[in-house]
Amino acid sequence: MKILLYGVSHRTTPIEIREHYTIEENKIPEQLTNVLSFPGVKEAVILSTCNRTEYYLYIDQNEFMHGDMLRYLSNHTGYEIAEVISTSYGKSNLDAAKHLFTVATGLDSLIIGETQILSQVKQALATAIEQGTSGPILNSLFHKSISFSKKMHTKTNLDQLSYNPGSAAVKLFKEEWESIGDKRFLLIGSGKMIRLAAKMLFYQGATHITLTGRNEQKVNGLAHEMNEWAKTKCHTGILNRCFYTADFNHLPMSLAVADGVIVATKSQRYLVTEKTMEEMAMIRLTKKKQLFMDLAVPRNIEPSLQYIEGIQVFDMDQISFRLDEVDLDKDKIVKKITSDLVEEVIAFEHWYQERQAVPYLRELHDQVIEIKEKALSSLERKLPDLTEHQILLIDKHVQSIINQMKRKPIESLKDLARKKSSRDSTKELSFFAKSLGFSVESENAEDTTEVLTAESEENGVENN
Template identity: 30%
Template sequence: MLIAVIGVNHRTAPLEVREKLAFTEWGMKDSLKKLMSFPGIDGCAIVSTCNRTEIYIAPMVLDTGMSSVWSFLSEKSGLDISEIKNFTFCHTLYDSIRHLFRVVSGLDSMILGETQILGQVKKAYELALEAKTTNVVLNTLFQQAITTGKRVRTETGIDQNPVSIPYAAVELAKQGLGALDGRSVLVVGAGEMSELTAVNLVANGVSSVIVSNRSFDRAVQLAEKFNGTAVKFDQLFQYMNRADIVISSTAAQHYVIKTTDMLKVMEQREGKPIMMIDIAVPRDIDPEVRKIANVTLYDVDNLQNVVDANLEVRRKAAVLAEGIIEEELDEFMRWLSTRFVVPTITALKKMGEEIKNRELVRAYNRLGELTDREKKIIGSLANSIVNQLLHNPVIKLKQYALTPEGHLYTEITQNIFNLEVEGQKPQAKSLPEKKKAAGGLDLNSSWDKGIAAMVADSRCRE
């Protein structure tokens, strides 16, 4: 059983292409079952988020499985296969496993180390389980991937330092005010950045949200999301007296909060400190405001400094994460290789034993009356010949089992000796079929040459 992934993400394709290749959660089970009806798909799972769609398959024949995925995506999107290939990436075998481990660890995300992808991959796996489209290989792969994602976050802390403007605003608020439990925030402007910042503040304990916007209806809509209060723009400074934190992000081309306004506010507050975070460009708050006593003002540059510093911390954590991923990858490959090699060795020895016993019977019949000692000598000779013939293949298979190409050597062995391995599908019998089952290997050439051709991912680049 092989492993491959074909996908599209924010680096390989524009939004209009990603939209056509995206899958909805409610329709995911039907999509998975549809893919399973295509030739060569023995197991599949689909990870689909706003930034990526990735189809993982575990086919017996790599070329057939991958061709089926291209056809499936073409049928789903209405795009030509050649066009889809221009925007997608493809990984097979070792690289496909590493890719999933990096994805679930947040190393392949737009925001390095983000945590949401871990839950998204877990959900994708659960949907595939419910649709009954996984198999032993994919089950183990996704289970270990999820474990790897959790381990990376626990051991490296890669997700502990915020690297977005809204998260940075919350971090600065915490630094200036300490715990945010019971605090109140006034949100000036009702755009996306304002909403994201408010969401993160509430998630960190802020209990009261006041929203002021030039469009009062929009202020009402945003306030309702937080069970907050909407106020008209001309009442802004009256309600500023109640706020511990002010977040401002409007589209105005001039200061909407001036120094004179804040002097009056601070007189009414009687010296009670206030933190102001200006995330607008151009700025909403006059920078001179920071000179007023008990006023702390941060702007986008201050926030970006926090983001840059935290991103550097995440980059260092990512280096540690790569090491963890390699450890987990090696462990999975040992499991996968063992899954292939042990039944194959058993089948190989069984074949040798059957041939030996059959030929001994023939020999005994031809030789006529033999003493027990003579039968024992002949039997020992037959045992010795079989064991010596199979010794090197068995030793080599065990050695190759611990390499990324181990399962390929195993499949070639199954084909060469025409083995029927318990728990695995019968291998192709004719030479052309053998070559196809081995992923297009030329069995007349050396194994290493064939393996190199196999792992070159040529089919991904056609």
């Protein structure tokens, strides 16, 4: 059994290739089902964001064929298999686990430490669970990475030192214009990225922000929400309205009065094209420079716009390049998180390896429970005058003795399961288990991984 990862991200693959790997949100359930149907695939989770597309699999190496995944990615992207191999990366077991911990914490993001990725990791797992493609292994890996990310963002002030893509775009606006209070901004889209960008523009002093998009109802709802939110931040006498809406069908007109533009939609095509800009130029009354921020993957702004005089376009890769300046405080925090992350990944590795001992732990648990119940029944028959309190007290002390006697065999079983060589581990584990009189084989380790947790909790009974 093995954990595998196939993927592309901004770290390894340029945007013009990455956008071929992207998956429309409504197509993820279908892809999960398709991938799970491959021989040997036991579990699957797909993480799809603006900057990465990653397939996490739990597979049986005796049945799984890498060629199935490569052909699938080839069909999805339109690339030849050789191109898929050269443009994507693969990781397994501990490396795959470490990668997910790093991703969930925001250390692998375009903007180091951003928190949006955490909700995306949660959603990836939720979708897989809903589709029935995730199981005990990937569930545990994703839950542990999510828990670690939350702990690190609570424990450190990384959030205060980080930028999400929306706030990064606003930072670039401020680099261009020292003050943005007198600038007009057009935001195309109605999702979380646009909401974050709108709030950041407001915090930085922008007072005229127009929202537009293909879904008029969502845009109107967002504008109303943002205006209500803005009223809670300022005195109503000072600010009556800050967020406006515009008809997406008249996009050139909206662009004509904008100084800065942020685009972030799930569209698979260009929304702002050369033709759009030609129509805009006919009605724009000024020659002032315009800044466009394309936060979408696939891109929503036609790349050739960057060659138009007076227009500057930043896509996600360029935003990352401009803001790749980590200060000393942030660097220290990242190093501390990385150190803690290694420990968490090792703990996951131990849990993952210890699963081989689960059937033996289960049999040990069942055996001692049976012995205890027989002993207590015998005592109750021979000492009928025992009170309920006395029986409970005897039960507690018998359990304490059992837990102490079980501790060494449990530790030995887990130690043998954690041996680096899986072949030696399985052989020695089986031999030791048989010497204890166990009859089960370790191949059933996938059935009840919760036994490991139960044994750990039970061992602490005598301390209570």
